[in-house]
Amino acid sequence: MKLLFSALVAFITFQAQAETTMWTKENLALKGGVGIYHGDLRQDNSRAKRVGASFNPQVSYRLYPFELVFSGMIATGKEKSFRFNVNQQTLGGEFRSHEVAISPMARIYTPFSIMRERWPIYISIGPSWSLHSFNFKQNSEARDKGFKVSGDRFKLAYDTSGFIAAIGVQEFTKYKEMNPFFVELIWIKNRSRKMSVLDTEKFYKTNSVYTESNNTLKQSLFVLNMGVTFF
Protein backbone atom coordinates (compact mmCIF):
# COMPACT_ATOMS: atom_id res chain seq x y z
CA MET A 1 0.00 0.00 0.00
CA LYS A 2 2.83 2.38 0.90
CA LEU A 3 4.57 1.55 -2.35
CA LEU A 4 1.33 2.09 -4.23
CA PHE A 5 0.78 5.54 -2.77
CA SER A 6 4.42 6.49 -3.29
CA ALA A 7 4.10 5.47 -6.93
CA LEU A 8 0.87 7.44 -7.27
CA VAL A 9 2.33 10.59 -5.71
CA ALA A 10 5.45 10.29 -7.92
CA PHE A 11 3.27 9.74 -10.99
CA ILE A 12 1.00 12.72 -10.30
CA THR A 13 4.05 14.90 -9.55
CA PHE A 14 5.59 13.77 -12.82
CA GLN A 15 2.27 14.44 -14.56
CA ALA A 16 2.18 17.97 -13.18
CA GLN A 17 5.43 18.67 -15.00
CA ALA A 18 4.80 16.51 -18.06
CA GLU A 19 5.19 18.15 -21.41
CA THR A 20 5.94 15.24 -23.74
CA THR A 21 3.41 13.89 -26.23
CA MET A 22 2.99 10.46 -24.65
CA TRP A 23 2.66 11.62 -21.05
CA THR A 24 0.11 14.28 -21.64
CA LYS A 25 -2.44 15.58 -19.17
CA GLU A 26 -5.09 15.04 -21.82
CA ASN A 27 -4.98 11.37 -20.81
CA LEU A 28 -5.41 12.10 -17.12
CA ALA A 29 -9.03 12.36 -16.04
CA LEU A 30 -11.02 12.85 -12.87
CA LYS A 31 -14.28 10.93 -12.76
CA GLY A 32 -17.00 10.43 -10.23
CA GLY A 33 -20.15 8.43 -9.87
CA VAL A 34 -22.89 7.60 -7.45
CA GLY A 35 -24.04 4.09 -6.88
CA ILE A 36 -26.26 1.78 -4.96
CA TYR A 37 -24.94 -1.41 -3.47
CA HIS A 38 -26.32 -4.73 -2.39
CA GLY A 39 -24.41 -7.54 -0.74
CA ASP A 40 -23.88 -9.56 2.35
CA LEU A 41 -21.76 -9.46 5.47
CA ARG A 42 -20.77 -12.68 7.18
CA GLN A 43 -18.93 -13.64 10.33
CA ASP A 44 -19.04 -17.18 11.68
CA ASN A 45 -22.78 -17.85 12.11
CA SER A 46 -24.01 -14.29 11.64
CA ARG A 47 -25.11 -13.04 8.28
CA ALA A 48 -26.72 -9.77 7.18
CA LYS A 49 -27.85 -8.25 3.92
CA ARG A 50 -26.21 -4.95 3.12
CA VAL A 51 -27.96 -2.24 1.13
CA GLY A 52 -26.86 1.37 0.79
CA ALA A 53 -25.51 4.17 -1.34
CA SER A 54 -21.99 5.02 -2.39
CA PHE A 55 -19.92 7.76 -3.99
CA ASN A 56 -17.18 6.49 -6.27
CA PRO A 57 -14.50 8.95 -7.38
CA GLN A 58 -11.78 7.80 -9.78
CA VAL A 59 -8.55 9.16 -11.21
CA SER A 60 -7.59 7.52 -14.45
CA TYR A 61 -4.78 7.63 -16.94
CA ARG A 62 -5.69 6.42 -20.38
CA LEU A 63 -3.34 4.76 -22.85
CA TYR A 64 -5.99 3.38 -25.19
CA PRO A 65 -7.14 0.58 -25.06
CA PHE A 66 -5.74 0.41 -21.53
CA GLU A 67 -6.47 2.62 -18.58
CA LEU A 68 -4.89 2.77 -15.14
CA VAL A 69 -7.55 3.65 -12.61
CA PHE A 70 -7.18 4.68 -9.01
CA SER A 71 -10.64 4.17 -7.66
CA GLY A 72 -12.29 4.85 -4.34
CA MET A 73 -15.62 4.09 -2.77
CA ILE A 74 -17.26 5.90 0.10
CA ALA A 75 -20.32 3.97 1.17
CA THR A 76 -22.91 4.27 3.87
CA GLY A 77 -25.80 2.10 4.98
CA LYS A 78 -27.87 1.08 7.96
CA GLU A 79 -28.15 -2.43 9.33
CA LYS A 80 -29.41 -4.38 12.28
CA SER A 81 -29.65 -7.99 13.38
CA PHE A 82 -25.95 -8.70 13.06
CA ARG A 83 -23.77 -9.75 15.93
CA PHE A 84 -20.00 -9.30 15.80
CA ASN A 85 -17.61 -11.69 17.48
CA VAL A 86 -15.03 -9.68 19.39
CA ASN A 87 -12.61 -11.21 21.88
CA GLN A 88 -14.80 -14.32 22.33
CA GLN A 89 -17.87 -12.20 23.04
CA THR A 90 -20.62 -10.89 20.81
CA LEU A 91 -21.63 -7.28 20.21
CA GLY A 92 -24.68 -6.27 18.23
CA GLY A 93 -27.67 -4.03 17.83
CA GLU A 94 -28.68 -1.37 15.37
CA PHE A 95 -25.77 0.39 13.71
CA ARG A 96 -24.82 2.57 10.80
CA SER A 97 -22.04 1.30 8.59
CA HIS A 98 -19.45 3.36 6.78
CA GLU A 99 -16.90 2.06 4.37
CA VAL A 100 -14.04 3.61 2.51
CA ALA A 101 -12.28 1.49 -0.09
CA ILE A 102 -9.22 2.23 -2.20
CA SER A 103 -8.55 0.19 -5.32
CA PRO A 104 -5.90 0.57 -8.01
CA MET A 105 -7.28 -1.10 -11.13
CA ALA A 106 -6.15 -2.04 -14.59
CA ARG A 107 -8.87 -1.43 -17.18
CA ILE A 108 -9.07 -2.61 -20.74
CA TYR A 109 -11.53 -1.39 -23.36
CA THR A 110 -12.70 -4.44 -25.32
CA PRO A 111 -13.37 -4.41 -29.09
CA PHE A 112 -17.05 -4.86 -28.23
CA SER A 113 -19.42 -1.95 -27.92
CA ILE A 114 -23.08 -1.04 -27.91
CA MET A 115 -25.11 1.77 -29.51
CA ARG A 116 -23.28 1.73 -32.88
CA GLU A 117 -19.81 1.65 -31.35
CA ARG A 118 -20.45 4.80 -29.33
CA TRP A 119 -20.28 2.90 -26.04
CA PRO A 120 -17.21 0.64 -25.77
CA ILE A 121 -17.39 -2.09 -23.13
CA TYR A 122 -14.58 -2.25 -20.58
CA ILE A 123 -13.51 -4.58 -17.82
CA SER A 124 -11.41 -3.66 -14.78
CA ILE A 125 -9.71 -5.67 -12.09
CA GLY A 126 -7.43 -4.98 -9.15
CA PRO A 127 -6.76 -5.39 -5.44
CA SER A 128 -8.81 -3.51 -2.88
CA TRP A 129 -8.18 -2.25 0.64
CA SER A 130 -10.88 -0.86 2.84
CA LEU A 131 -11.92 0.21 6.29
CA HIS A 132 -15.38 -0.85 7.47
CA SER A 133 -16.70 0.90 10.49
CA PHE A 134 -19.90 0.10 12.31
CA ASN A 135 -21.15 2.93 14.51
CA PHE A 136 -23.29 2.13 17.53
CA LYS A 137 -25.16 4.78 19.49
CA GLN A 138 -27.01 4.43 22.76
CA ASN A 139 -25.64 0.95 23.26
CA SER A 140 -24.08 0.00 26.58
CA GLU A 141 -23.15 -3.52 25.48
CA ALA A 142 -19.46 -2.77 24.89
CA ARG A 143 -19.09 -1.21 28.34
CA ASP A 144 -21.08 -4.02 29.97
CA LYS A 145 -18.77 -6.60 28.42
CA GLY A 146 -15.61 -5.04 29.77
CA PHE A 147 -14.36 -2.85 26.93
CA LYS A 148 -13.06 0.41 28.32
CA VAL A 149 -15.37 2.78 26.48
CA SER A 150 -16.39 5.93 28.31
CA GLY A 151 -20.06 6.06 27.24
CA ASP A 152 -22.74 4.51 25.08
CA ARG A 153 -21.16 5.45 21.78
CA PHE A 154 -18.60 3.15 20.21
CA LYS A 155 -17.70 1.70 16.87
CA LEU A 156 -16.07 -1.40 15.50
CA ALA A 157 -13.54 -0.85 12.73
CA TYR A 158 -12.26 -3.61 10.45
CA ASP A 159 -9.27 -3.22 8.13
CA THR A 160 -9.96 -5.47 5.16
CA SER A 161 -8.32 -6.50 1.92
CA GLY A 162 -9.60 -8.30 -1.14
CA PHE A 163 -10.21 -7.69 -4.79
CA ILE A 164 -12.45 -5.66 -7.06
CA ALA A 165 -13.71 -6.38 -10.57
CA ALA A 166 -15.95 -4.29 -12.79
CA ILE A 167 -17.63 -4.38 -16.16
CA GLY A 168 -19.06 -1.29 -17.74
CA VAL A 169 -19.59 0.93 -20.73
CA GLN A 170 -18.34 4.44 -21.25
CA GLU A 171 -19.60 6.91 -23.81
CA PHE A 172 -16.99 7.61 -26.48
CA THR A 173 -16.41 11.34 -26.95
CA LYS A 174 -13.70 13.22 -28.78
CA TYR A 175 -12.74 15.27 -25.74
CA LYS A 176 -13.01 14.50 -22.04
CA GLU A 177 -14.43 18.01 -21.52
CA MET A 178 -17.61 16.67 -23.13
CA ASN A 179 -18.15 14.83 -19.85
CA PRO A 180 -18.52 11.27 -21.12
CA PHE A 181 -21.00 9.21 -19.12
CA PHE A 182 -20.26 5.74 -17.82
CA VAL A 183 -22.17 3.01 -16.07
CA GLU A 184 -20.58 -0.04 -14.49
CA LEU A 185 -21.30 -3.01 -12.30
CA ILE A 186 -18.66 -3.51 -9.62
CA TRP A 187 -18.04 -6.59 -7.55
CA ILE A 188 -15.99 -6.26 -4.36
CA LYS A 189 -15.04 -9.20 -2.20
CA ASN A 190 -12.93 -8.74 0.89
CA ARG A 191 -11.96 -10.19 4.24
CA SER A 192 -10.90 -8.56 7.47
CA ARG A 193 -7.27 -8.49 8.66
CA LYS A 194 -7.52 -6.47 11.85
CA MET A 195 -10.29 -5.10 14.04
CA SER A 196 -10.53 -2.41 16.70
CA VAL A 197 -13.11 -1.33 19.26
CA LEU A 198 -13.18 2.46 19.31
CA ASP A 199 -14.56 4.83 21.87
CA THR A 200 -16.41 7.59 19.97
CA GLU A 201 -17.86 9.44 22.94
CA LYS A 202 -15.70 12.45 22.05
CA PHE A 203 -16.76 13.60 18.62
CA TYR A 204 -13.42 15.17 17.73
CA LYS A 205 -11.25 12.27 18.77
CA THR A 206 -11.69 8.50 18.67
CA ASN A 207 -9.73 6.27 21.04
CA SER A 208 -8.86 2.68 20.32
CA VAL A 209 -9.68 0.57 23.41
CA TYR A 210 -9.11 -2.89 21.96
CA THR A 211 -7.34 -4.27 18.87
CA GLU A 212 -6.92 -7.81 17.58
CA SER A 213 -5.94 -9.66 14.41
CA ASN A 214 -9.16 -10.83 12.86
CA ASN A 215 -9.87 -12.56 9.58
CA THR A 216 -13.39 -13.77 10.24
CA LEU A 217 -15.45 -10.93 8.74
CA LYS A 218 -16.21 -11.43 5.05
CA GLN A 219 -18.06 -9.20 2.66
CA SER A 220 -19.28 -9.44 -0.89
CA LEU A 221 -20.81 -6.38 -2.57
CA PHE A 222 -22.31 -5.56 -5.94
CA VAL A 223 -22.35 -1.87 -6.78
CA LEU A 224 -24.23 -0.29 -9.67
CA ASN A 225 -22.28 2.87 -10.36
CA MET A 226 -23.16 5.68 -12.77
CA GLY A 227 -21.07 8.77 -13.34
CA VAL A 228 -19.27 11.18 -15.62
CA THR A 229 -15.78 12.39 -16.38
CA PHE A 230 -15.55 15.84 -14.81
CA PHE A 231 -12.34 16.98 -16.51
Place this chain on the structure above:
Amino acid sequence: MISNSFKAILNKLLTVFLMGVICLGNAQAQSTEEEDLEASRKRVPRYQFGYNDREHTKKETALHIAALYGVTWIVYPLSQPKEFREEGSFKDWRKRFGRLTFDKDEPFWNWMIHPISGSQLFLYYRANGYSRINAFTNTFISSALFEFTVETYTETASIQDLFVTPIVGSILGLGIENFSMYLLNTGNAFGRFWGHAINPATLFWFYDGKMLLTPQTNLKDSGGVTFRMEF
Protein backbone atom coordinates in the same frame (compact mmCIF):
# COMPACT_ATOMS: atom_id res chain seq x y z
CA MET B 1 -67.87 37.52 -66.47
CA ILE B 2 -66.16 34.52 -64.90
CA SER B 3 -62.82 36.13 -65.36
CA ASN B 4 -63.98 39.40 -63.64
CA SER B 5 -65.47 37.65 -60.60
CA PHE B 6 -62.30 35.50 -60.26
CA LYS B 7 -60.21 38.69 -60.34
CA ALA B 8 -62.43 40.25 -57.65
CA ILE B 9 -62.02 37.19 -55.38
CA LEU B 10 -58.26 37.20 -55.99
CA ASN B 11 -58.08 40.92 -55.10
CA LYS B 12 -59.99 40.32 -51.87
CA LEU B 13 -57.74 37.40 -50.92
CA LEU B 14 -54.65 39.48 -51.66
CA THR B 15 -56.00 42.31 -49.53
CA VAL B 16 -56.68 39.95 -46.62
CA PHE B 17 -53.21 38.39 -46.98
CA LEU B 18 -51.47 41.80 -47.02
CA MET B 19 -53.45 42.92 -43.97
CA GLY B 20 -52.43 39.74 -42.21
CA VAL B 21 -48.75 40.29 -43.02
CA ILE B 22 -48.94 43.91 -41.77
CA CYS B 23 -50.66 42.84 -38.54
CA LEU B 24 -48.07 40.09 -37.94
CA GLY B 25 -45.25 42.56 -38.59
CA ASN B 26 -46.73 44.98 -36.08
CA ALA B 27 -47.13 42.22 -33.52
CA GLN B 28 -43.51 41.13 -33.96
CA ALA B 29 -42.25 44.69 -33.66
CA GLN B 30 -44.31 45.12 -30.52
CA SER B 31 -42.91 41.89 -29.05
CA THR B 32 -39.28 42.93 -29.82
CA GLU B 33 -39.89 46.25 -28.10
CA GLU B 34 -41.28 44.40 -25.07
CA GLU B 35 -38.25 42.08 -25.02
CA ASP B 36 -35.91 45.08 -25.19
CA LEU B 37 -37.82 46.63 -22.33
CA GLU B 38 -37.56 43.35 -20.38
CA ALA B 39 -33.84 43.19 -21.08
CA SER B 40 -33.28 46.76 -19.97
CA ARG B 41 -35.04 46.01 -16.67
CA LYS B 42 -32.49 43.31 -15.81
CA ARG B 43 -29.47 44.16 -13.71
CA VAL B 44 -26.34 44.54 -15.80
CA PRO B 45 -23.31 43.25 -13.82
CA ARG B 46 -20.46 45.72 -13.55
CA TYR B 47 -17.88 42.94 -13.70
CA GLN B 48 -17.79 39.60 -15.47
CA PHE B 49 -16.17 36.95 -13.27
CA GLY B 50 -14.43 33.88 -14.67
CA TYR B 51 -11.10 32.07 -14.81
CA ASN B 52 -8.42 32.70 -17.42
CA ASP B 53 -6.33 29.54 -17.70
CA ARG B 54 -2.70 30.20 -18.56
CA GLU B 55 0.66 28.45 -18.69
CA HIS B 56 2.91 28.62 -15.64
CA THR B 57 6.64 28.20 -15.35
CA LYS B 58 7.98 25.39 -13.16
CA LYS B 59 9.43 28.00 -10.83
CA GLU B 60 6.04 29.69 -10.44
CA THR B 61 4.34 26.35 -9.67
CA ALA B 62 7.08 25.43 -7.19
CA LEU B 63 6.61 28.78 -5.44
CA HIS B 64 2.83 28.27 -5.13
CA ILE B 65 3.29 24.76 -3.73
CA ALA B 66 5.99 25.97 -1.32
CA ALA B 67 3.86 28.93 -0.18
CA LEU B 68 0.87 26.70 0.59
CA TYR B 69 3.15 24.20 2.31
CA GLY B 70 4.47 26.98 4.54
CA VAL B 71 0.91 28.10 5.32
CA THR B 72 -0.05 24.57 6.43
CA TRP B 73 2.80 24.57 8.99
CA ILE B 74 1.20 27.72 10.48
CA VAL B 75 -2.48 26.81 10.17
CA TYR B 76 -2.24 23.20 11.40
CA PRO B 77 -0.86 23.99 14.90
CA LEU B 78 -3.23 26.97 15.16
CA SER B 79 -6.25 24.84 14.34
CA GLN B 80 -5.35 22.01 16.74
CA PRO B 81 -3.10 23.56 19.42
CA LYS B 82 -3.87 21.00 22.15
CA GLU B 83 -3.25 17.97 19.96
CA PHE B 84 -0.16 19.58 18.45
CA ARG B 85 1.28 20.27 21.90
CA GLU B 86 0.34 17.00 23.59
CA GLU B 87 0.72 14.43 20.83
CA GLY B 88 3.22 16.01 18.50
CA SER B 89 6.97 15.55 18.56
CA PHE B 90 9.78 15.44 16.02
CA LYS B 91 11.00 12.19 17.59
CA ASP B 92 7.67 10.52 16.76
CA TRP B 93 7.63 12.35 13.43
CA ARG B 94 10.71 10.38 12.40
CA LYS B 95 9.04 7.10 13.47
CA ARG B 96 5.80 7.91 11.63
CA PHE B 97 7.40 9.27 8.49
CA GLY B 98 6.62 7.10 5.45
CA ARG B 99 4.01 5.00 7.25
CA LEU B 100 0.40 4.79 6.12
CA THR B 101 -2.76 3.69 7.86
CA PHE B 102 -6.53 3.87 7.60
CA ASP B 103 -7.41 6.45 10.22
CA LYS B 104 -10.37 5.76 12.49
CA ASP B 105 -11.71 9.31 12.67
CA GLU B 106 -15.40 10.07 12.53
CA PRO B 107 -16.90 10.40 9.00
CA PHE B 108 -17.47 14.12 9.62
CA TRP B 109 -13.71 14.75 9.53
CA ASN B 110 -12.86 12.41 6.67
CA TRP B 111 -15.85 13.05 4.44
CA MET B 112 -16.60 16.70 5.21
CA ILE B 113 -13.59 18.60 6.50
CA HIS B 114 -10.96 17.03 4.24
CA PRO B 115 -12.98 17.43 1.00
CA ILE B 116 -13.71 21.06 1.93
CA SER B 117 -9.97 21.66 2.54
CA GLY B 118 -9.16 20.00 -0.79
CA SER B 119 -11.77 22.07 -2.60
CA GLN B 120 -10.22 25.30 -1.29
CA LEU B 121 -6.75 24.17 -2.41
CA PHE B 122 -8.20 23.44 -5.85
CA LEU B 123 -9.86 26.87 -5.96
CA TYR B 124 -6.62 28.56 -4.88
CA TYR B 125 -4.84 27.10 -7.89
CA ARG B 126 -7.80 27.92 -10.16
CA ALA B 127 -7.73 31.55 -9.00
CA ASN B 128 -4.05 31.60 -9.95
CA GLY B 129 -4.86 30.67 -13.54
CA TYR B 130 -4.23 26.92 -13.47
CA SER B 131 -6.43 24.77 -15.69
CA ARG B 132 -8.71 22.31 -13.91
CA ILE B 133 -6.44 19.31 -14.45
CA ASN B 134 -3.34 21.29 -13.39
CA ALA B 135 -5.18 22.60 -10.34
CA PHE B 136 -6.04 18.99 -9.48
CA THR B 137 -2.46 17.72 -9.84
CA ASN B 138 -1.15 20.61 -7.73
CA THR B 139 -3.84 19.97 -5.11
CA PHE B 140 -2.71 16.36 -5.02
CA ILE B 141 0.93 17.37 -4.46
CA SER B 142 0.04 19.94 -1.77
CA SER B 143 -2.20 17.47 0.02
CA ALA B 144 0.41 14.68 -0.09
CA LEU B 145 3.08 17.05 1.26
CA PHE B 146 0.80 18.03 4.13
CA GLU B 147 -0.17 14.46 4.92
CA PHE B 148 3.34 13.00 4.76
CA THR B 149 5.25 15.78 6.49
CA VAL B 150 2.99 18.13 8.48
CA GLU B 151 0.24 15.93 9.90
CA THR B 152 2.86 13.25 10.59
CA TYR B 153 3.97 15.47 13.47
CA THR B 154 0.89 14.36 15.42
CA GLU B 155 -0.35 11.21 13.68
CA THR B 156 0.49 8.65 11.00
CA ALA B 157 -0.41 9.65 7.43
CA SER B 158 -3.91 8.57 6.56
CA ILE B 159 -4.89 6.66 3.43
CA GLN B 160 -8.39 8.18 3.37
CA ASP B 161 -7.04 11.72 3.68
CA LEU B 162 -4.55 11.18 0.87
CA PHE B 163 -7.39 10.04 -1.36
CA VAL B 164 -10.30 12.16 -0.22
CA THR B 165 -8.58 15.56 0.13
CA PRO B 166 -7.37 16.01 -3.46
CA ILE B 167 -9.79 13.78 -5.39
CA VAL B 168 -13.13 14.36 -3.69
CA GLY B 169 -11.89 17.89 -2.89
CA SER B 170 -11.33 18.70 -6.56
CA ILE B 171 -14.78 17.39 -7.51
CA LEU B 172 -16.32 19.49 -4.75
CA GLY B 173 -14.12 22.42 -5.83
CA LEU B 174 -15.47 22.17 -9.35
CA GLY B 175 -19.02 22.39 -8.01
CA ILE B 176 -18.14 25.36 -5.80
CA GLU B 177 -16.34 27.04 -8.72
CA ASN B 178 -19.43 26.84 -10.95
CA PHE B 179 -21.82 27.96 -8.23
CA SER B 180 -19.63 30.83 -7.04
CA MET B 181 -19.16 32.10 -10.62
CA TYR B 182 -22.94 32.01 -11.09
CA LEU B 183 -23.43 33.98 -7.87
CA LEU B 184 -20.68 36.51 -8.66
CA ASN B 185 -22.08 37.12 -12.13
CA THR B 186 -25.58 37.86 -10.86
CA GLY B 187 -24.23 41.36 -10.20
CA ASN B 188 -26.14 41.86 -6.96
CA ALA B 189 -24.60 42.30 -3.52
CA PHE B 190 -26.10 39.08 -2.15
CA GLY B 191 -24.65 37.06 -5.02
CA ARG B 192 -21.25 38.74 -4.75
CA PHE B 193 -21.10 38.22 -0.98
CA TRP B 194 -21.90 34.51 -1.13
CA GLY B 195 -19.93 33.99 -4.33
CA HIS B 196 -16.79 35.24 -2.57
CA ALA B 197 -17.67 33.59 0.75
CA ILE B 198 -17.81 30.06 -0.68
CA ASN B 199 -14.79 30.68 -2.91
CA PRO B 200 -12.50 32.92 -0.80
CA ALA B 201 -9.54 32.52 -3.19
CA THR B 202 -11.40 35.01 -5.42
CA LEU B 203 -10.77 37.68 -2.78
CA PHE B 204 -6.99 37.50 -2.87
CA TRP B 205 -4.79 40.01 -4.66
CA PHE B 206 -4.08 37.54 -7.46
CA TYR B 207 -7.75 37.40 -8.42
CA ASP B 208 -10.18 40.15 -7.57
CA GLY B 209 -10.63 41.91 -4.32
CA LYS B 210 -9.02 42.69 -1.07
CA MET B 211 -8.77 40.50 1.97
CA LEU B 212 -6.89 40.77 5.24
CA LEU B 213 -6.01 37.58 7.11
CA THR B 214 -4.96 37.86 10.74
CA PRO B 215 -3.85 34.68 12.55
CA GLN B 216 -4.62 34.70 16.26
CA THR B 217 -3.55 32.43 19.10
CA ASN B 218 -3.08 32.63 22.87
CA LEU B 219 -0.35 29.95 22.55
CA LYS B 220 -2.33 27.73 24.93
CA ASP B 221 -5.65 26.32 23.90
CA SER B 222 -7.20 28.50 21.26
CA GLY B 223 -6.29 29.70 17.85
CA GLY B 224 -7.85 30.88 14.66
CA VAL B 225 -7.76 33.22 11.77
CA THR B 226 -9.75 36.44 11.46
CA PHE B 227 -10.41 37.61 7.99
CA ARG B 228 -11.79 40.87 6.73
CA MET B 229 -12.98 41.20 3.19
CA GLU B 230 -13.95 44.19 1.14
CA PHE B 231 -16.51 44.00 -1.64
